[in-house]
Amino acid sequence: MSLEWFDRVSGELQDHLKSICEKYDRNGSLIVERGSKHPRIEFYTELDDNERDYFSTLFFDPYNEEFYMESFDPDLGQISKVILSDIEDIVDAIHESFHNYLEEDDDEYDYEYDMDMDDDNDDLYDSDADDSEIYEIDVDWETPEVTAYIQDNEVEVTYQFGIVQETGDGVLKRINRIRTADDDLIKDETNFIFSKEEASTIIAMIASHMDSLSEME
Numbered sequence: 001m002s003l004e005w006f007d008r009v010s011g012e013l014q015d016h017l018k019s020i021c022e023k024y025d026r027n028g029s030l031i032v033e034r035g036s037k038h039p040r041i042e043f044y045t046e047l048d049d050n051e052r053d054y055f056s057t058l059f060f061d062p063y064n065e066e067f068y069m070e071s072f073d074p075d076l077g078q079i080s081k082v083i084l085s086d087i088e089d090i091v092d093a094i095h096e097s098f099h100n101y102l103e104e105d106d107d108e109y110d111y112e113y114d115m116d117m118d119d120d121n122d123d124l125y126d127s128d129a130d131d132s133e134i135y136e137i138d139v140d141w142e143t144p145e146v147t148a149y150i151q152d153n154e155v156e157v158t159y160q161f162g163i164v165q166e167t168g169d170g171v172l173k174r175i176n177r178i179r180t181a182d183d184d185l186i187k188d189e190t191n192f193i194f195s196k197e198e199a200s201t202i203i204a205m206i207a208s209h210m211d212s213l214s215e216m217e
Contacts, residue, residue, distance in 0.1 A: 001149055006039055006060045009067065016045060016091050033056050036195045038062070038167050043094060055101035055110060058084075059167075067193055068136065070193060071109075079137040079164075079171070079191060086140075098204075127135050138165040145175065170194050 009033050021028030027046045033039060038061055045053040047120075059068050067084045075080040085108045141162040149157040155178055177187040194202065 003039065003060075003062060004032065005065050006034070006062070006067075009060075009090060010041055012087065013041065013090070013094065015048065017094065020095060021045060036197060038169070038195075053101075056097035058094070069097075079193070081137055088197065101144070139163065140165055164193065168196070170186050170196070170199055 010028050014030060017028045017030055031042045037132060038059050041058040042054055043056040044052040047053055066082045067090055070079060070081050084093055139161055139162040143161045145158040145160045147158050158175045160173040172192045178186045
């Protein structure tokens with residue numbers, strides 16, 4: 001197991017991220033987490049109030065020495081990962097994530113893919129997206145759906161906890177079901193993936209602020 005490839009890519013990505021963000025007048029940075037079973041690089045921009053707005057996470061499999069990104073398909077209910085085989089694919093994926101982030105965050109930006117973003121790295125963005133491989137991630141669900149909140153059979157929020165087979169990370173699935181006045185059922189599902197190290201921090205933060213939370217109405 002070697003992190004040499006991970007460290008080299010981490011160093012190069014900071015320069016590429018700076019180039020991407022400066023073009024759109026954003027202050028972008030990244031955090032490198034080497035201590036997890038699968039080290040990761042988290043990308044974010046800094047807001048006016050010094051808060052961090054994360055827009056992408058890049059994972060590294062040290063055993064296979066490959067980078068990948070995870071995504072969730074709400075229609076299929078599946079978590080997938082995209083294998084990024086080289087630095088060109090990695091930079092291209094970060095670039096695309098940033099554009100998606102801008103589209104969701106600010107309508108005043110022009111979101112067309114700009115091949116001239118970095119004149120010194122034009123060839124870097126010529127990689128074919130079809131070269132990336134997509135895999136479904138297998139999750140062992142350790143619990144059934146547990147109802148956290150229900151109101152008059154109109155709103156129901158449930159949670160389910162699972163373990164990603166390959167990485168050992170935890171998955172918390174939240175399903176929000178709303179029944180409309182026309183008796184239509186709207187289902188919204190989200191998944192949050194976290195490592196063992198993160199779990200203890202999350203639990204401690206929630207426990208320390210439980211008294212500040214308001215009950216759902």
